[in-house]
Amino acid sequence: MAGVELENGKPVQELVENGIEFPNNYIWESPNFGTIDASVPLGDIPVIDITQLNDSDQLQSALSSWGCFQAINHGIENSFLEEVCEVAKQFFQLPMMEKEKYARQKGDFDGYGNDMILFHDQTLDWNDRLYLSLIPQDEKKRQFWPQNPQSFRTILNELATRIQQTEKMLLKSMARSLCLEEDCFLKKFGERRIIGARFNYYPPCPRPDLALGIKPHADGSTITFLLQDNEVEGLQVMKDDKWFRVPIIPYAFLVLVGDQMEIMTNGIFKSPVHTALANSTKERHTMAIFYSLLVVNLSMTSSIFLLFRFVV
Numbered sequence: 001m002a003g004v005e006l007e008n009g010k011p012v013q014e015l016v017e018n019g020i021e022f023p024n025n026y027i028w029e030s031p032n033f034g035t036i037d038a039s040v041p042l043g044d045i046p047v048i049d050i051t052q053l054n055d056s057d058q059l060q061s062a063l064s065s066w067g068c069f070q071a072i073n074h075g076i077e078n079s080f081l082e083e084v085c086e087v088a089k090q091f092f093q094l095p096m097m098e099k100e101k102y103a104r105q106k107g108d109f110d111g112y113g114n115d116m117i118l119f120h121d122q123t124l125d126w127n128d129r130l131y132l133s134l135i136p137q138d139e140k141k142r143q144f145w146p147q148n149p150q151s152f153r154t155i156l157n158e159l160a161t162r163i164q165q166t167e168k169m170l171l172k173s174m175a176r177s178l179c180l181e182e183d184c185f186l187k188k189f190g191e192r193r194i195i196g197a198r199f200n201y202y203p204p205c206p207r208p209d210l211a212l213g214i215k216p217h218a219d220g221s222t223i224t225f226l227l228q229d230n231e232v233e234g235l236q237v238m239k240d241d242k243w244f245r246v247p248i249i250p251y252a253f254l255v256l257v258g259d260q261m262e263i264m265t266n267g268i269f270k271s272p273v274h275t276a277l278a279n280s281t282k283e284r285h286t287m288a289i290f291y292s293l294l295v296v297n298l299s300m301t302s303s304i305f306l307l308f309r310f311v312v
């Protein structure tokens with residue numbers, strides 16, 4: 001593992017637009033994870049109504065088996081999430097030159113770009129992304145917050161405010177489900193938590209049998225909220241060494257346990273390995289919101305694992 005990012009890859013969209021021949025460094029091979037298979041069974045992932053979170057057993061059982069659940073009635077209106085998705089889509093549709101104004105710098109998280117290249121022979125993801133730190137205020141890097149579409153910044157601020165209410169409710173319920181004092185995770189977080197949003201864009205891929213949208217990984221966060229594309233499937237999660245497709249429930253958040261939560265719960269809650277497949281004809285948009293404990297004085301390499309744990 002290199003200490004810093006080796007190079008800054010080109011957006012996948014640029015490869016697609018320039019009609020470049022399918023590059024070898026997107027071909028995914030792993031002896032540990034089998035072949036890419038879009039037809040694995042649909043997972044029976046628990047669906048939990050957040051307003052009915054009194055049933056602690058349901059939450060505990062979901063997080064200690066699947067490591068995730070589909071949260072419905074989470075308090076953020078569909079119409080607002082629709083607006084969030086719309087501005088993200090509009091951003092990715094902008095001309096490359098406009099998006100490049102927000103390009104992520106080598107060795108940094110925030111901004112527009114794609115995979116961090118950390119290994120010489122790293123397989124790349126068929127995915128472009130815009131990562132933005134939302135909370136705390138002093139971690140925000142406003143220069144990467146798009147000014148186009150015009151409402152993007154206002155919507156991001158609104159998202160940051162709203163998502164914190166859902167986060168609080170959920171962390172309290174998670175603590176209760178373990179018979180712990182309900183504020184214990186919140187107190188652990190205190191002011192030392194960081195919330196970042198990652199907008200993922202998966203352009204159509206000429207070889208979805210060869211390339212993955214996102215390689216198998218576990219999130220390094222405490223918890224992640226994932227808003228799937230309303231129409232295009234792609235996410236798979238691993239349970240008991242088998243892959244399952246994650247059903248689409250429009251506007252539900254897939255809440256995933258991250259590595260930090262797995263550690264804080266002594267492994268009772270599982271941080272699941274997941275991956276996203278590419279699609280030959282359809283583009284796909286998702287948004288992941290990561291909550292992480294802010295660990296100070298980490299090297300660049302270590303802090304990458306606050307977002308990702310590569311498993312290949």
Ligand SMILES: O=C(O)CCC(=O)C(=O)O
Pocket residue numbers: 198200214219226228234235274275276286287288
């Ligand atoms: O886009 C997806 O379905 C998965 C995204 C993901 O796992 C991530 O951003 O960490």
Ligand SMILES: [Fe+2]
Pocket residue numbers: 217218219274288
């Ligand atoms: Fe993830």
